[in-house]
Amino acid sequence: MDSGETAQLARLLRGQRVAALGTLRQGAPNVSLVSYLAEADFGALVLRVSRLAWHTQDMLQDARVSLVVAEPDDARADPQTLARVTLRGTAVQQPGEGAEFGRLKRAWLERFPQSAVTFELADFAFWSIAPRDARFVAGLGRTYNLSAEALRQAAN
Amino acid sequence: MDSGETAQLARLLRGQRVAALGTLRQGAPNVSLVSYLAEADFGALVLRVSRLAWHTQDMLQDARVSLVVAEPDDARADPQTLARVTLRGTAVQQPGEGAEFGRLKRAWLERFPQSAVTFELADFAFWSIAPRDARFVAGLGRTYNLSAEALRQAAN
Numbered sequence: 001m002d003s004g005e006t007a008q009l010a011r012l013l014r015g016q017r018v019a020a021l022g023t024l025r026q027g028a029p030n031v032s033l034v035s036y037l038a039e040a041d042f043g044a045l046v047l048r049v050s051r052l053a054w055h056t057q058d059m060l061q062d063a064r065v066s067l068v069v070a071e072p073d074d075a076r077a078d079p080q081t082l083a084r085v086t087l088r089g090t091a092v093q094q095p096g097e098g099a100e101f102g103r104l105k106r107a108w109l110e111r112f113p114q115s116a117v118t119f120e121l122a123d124f125a126f127w128s129i130a131p132r133d134a135r136f137v138a139g140l141g142r143t144y145n146l147s148a149e150a151l152r153q154a155a156n
Numbered sequence: 157m158d159s160g161e162t163a164q165l166a167r168l169l170r171g172q173r174v175a176a177l178g179t180l181r182q183g184a185p186n187v188s189l190v191s192y193l194a195e196a197d198f199g200a201l202v203l204r205v206s207r208l209a210w211h212t213q214d215m216l217q218d219a220r221v222s223l224v225v226a227e228p229d230d231a232r233a234d235p236q237t238l239a240r241v242t243l244r245g246t247a248v249q250q251p252g253e254g255a256e257f258g259r260l261k262r263a264w265l266e267r268f269p270q271s272a273v274t275f276e277l278a279d280f281a282f283w284s285i286a287p288r289d290a291r292f293v294a295g296l297g298r299t300y301n302l303s304a305e306a307l308r309q310a311a312n
Contacts (some may be wrong), residue, residue: 017235020176022185026239028220029178033240033293054291064184068176072228078270079173084189114234126266135210137189 001146005138005153012083013038013069017111019045022066023058030058030124034066037111042155043148044089046094048108048115051123059091065129081139086130088152094126101126157302161294162310168239169194169225169263173267175201178222179214186214193267198311199304200284201243202250204264204271207279215247221285237295243287243307250282257282 001009011028019036022029032055037046043065049056059065070084095101104126109116118124146154159167175192181186188211193202201223208263218262226240252256260282265272274280290302302310 012198016229018226018229018238020178020187022176022178022187022222024185028244029180030244031176031178031185031187031224032243032291033224033226033238033243037299046213061184066178066185066187068187068189069173070176070189073174078268079191080271082174082189086186087187088184103197112234115236135166135188138290 001136001138001144005136005142005144008083008138009044009085009136009154012071013042014086016069016071019067019069021047021055022068023055024062024064025054025058027121031055035112035115036069037107039104039154040155042131044130046104046108047091047127047129048112048118048124050118050121055125055143056125059093059127063090063092063122065089065091065130078140081137082140083135085134087129089131089135091127091129093140094128096125120129157292157294160207161292161298161300162180164294165237165241165292165307165310166198166218167243168227169198169201172225172227175225177211178202178224179211179216180218180220181210186210190223190233191268191271192225193264196311198287198307200286202264202281203261204248204280205273205283206274206277207281212281212283214274215283217264219248221247223285227300234296239295240293242291243285244289245285245287247283247285250283250284 014079021034066088071082082120177190223242227238290298290307
């Protein structure tokens with residue numbers, strides 16, 4: 001991965017707002033759309049989800065998840081050239097109070113101002129997914145497997 | 157689901173070109189980006205994938221998959237209002253010759269002209285995913301669970 005591709009990966013994770021989240025539902029994959037926020041050091045992706053949502057019920061049963069963040073289709077000739085990155089990791093529910101909650105809340109509201117109402121609802125919580133690894137497709141035939149450490153280096 | 161939402165679902169499945177595909181990889185979810193084509197009657201989504209790709213290896217091991225097709229993020233205030241639909245089903249590899257192959261090839265090349273090269277490569281094949289059910293989020297708080305039959309009705 002050259003420095004241009006590293007920058008492309010960082011722009012992708014910081015620039016997009018939604019990811020496709022894969023969870024396990026009765027042992028089979030289930031994919032849904034979630035808003036996410038990448039931590040500055042790419043040490044985790046943060047979600048804010050309702051306990052009433054299927055994906056949250058799934059994560060409470062089995063914390064293994066995968067996310068794909070992709071460049072939106074811009075009607076280019078070949079959609080296979082769209083940049084995307086798949087992360088795999090374990091989802092951990094975060095506390096609903098304390099300094100860390102305050103930090104996440106400020107960052108989340110800055111990114112998603114319309115989500116203020118979720119902070120008045122008891123069924124919403126932050127979840128954090130620390131990537132175990134990543135698979136970055138920079139374009140056609142340019143696929144890179146990254147360790148969590150290599151992903152963090154892309155954040156610099 | 158009212159007739160406006162039914163039309164919205166049909167537009168979504170016909171208008172988008174890429175989906176996030178969830179497969180099982182060593183028992184955990186793995187999500188990747190794929191090009192897809194919806195059959196006219198929504199009886200199946202068709203993929204054309206390489207045997208070398210992780211998701212194909214996964215489907216050869218366990219055919220249970222899920223896909224999400226989402227409206228691309230258009231920088232609206234609240235990305236949670238983006239329309240999306242999750243399908244769940246079983247992926248079945250299709251023959252690489254015969255009349256049905258010819259039909260799929262014509263439809264695929266019309267949608268993805270840049271993919272012509274994949275018809276000269278032995279590792280590519282069509283896979284068909286007949287949805288067992290669908291979960292359509294038309295917008296905030298407008299979520300509908302659809303049977304395969306209800307999904308087919310949306311195609312009319």
